[in-house]
Amino acid sequence: TQLLEQSPQFLSIQEGENLTVYCNSSSVFSSLQWYRQEPGEGPVLLVTVVTGGEVKKLKRLTFQFGDARKDSSLHITAAQPGDTGLYLCAGGGGSGNTGKLIFGQGTTLQVKP
């Protein structure tokens, strides 16, 4: 069974602080995706990484895919209240499937002004 473990599960920080969310698995994925979800809405795709060691930047957000394609991290620099939400990592294309995403349990981020 493929699992993705996210940590931490909850994070409450002050505006301007930096933070990192981790996503780990013992399984290899062909892609790792990060989503952000607001209450009552569906997840919104932030980024897809597909190459081991790949780093992508999206303004203040930096995403990294591990060399072995089993783990990923999301780093936010100078967090703002608008970054508040549920962050989900999801692995795609693991062994035995092509369309199924395996989601982590999510990290709830609260950024206080």
Added chain:
Amino acid sequence: DAGVTQSPTHLIKTRGQQVTLRCSPISGHKSVSWYQQVLGQGPQFIFQYYEKEERGRGNFPDRFSARQFPNYSSELNVNALLLGDSALYLCASSLPTANYGYTFGSGTRLTVV
């Protein structure tokens, strides 16, 4: 372009009843997937359909079924509802593989009483 649309947005059903949820994918997307998200957890994969054929099924009982129509819209049916079926049901559309990332609808909030 319209995003992924789901209907209804909210639904209250009694234990033992049956429910049908509907989803229209983004134009040009032939793959539709269904996920169940229980409060406080990440989404769990239920089904994926591509070109009207089932491509994958998650670990859900036979009470859950789905189909995809020639226009690529999809329905998820759940029979003999249980209290534990209460959740946000998300539909996502994508290009053929999960590596391209999914576009999720806002979901149907199902409450079973």
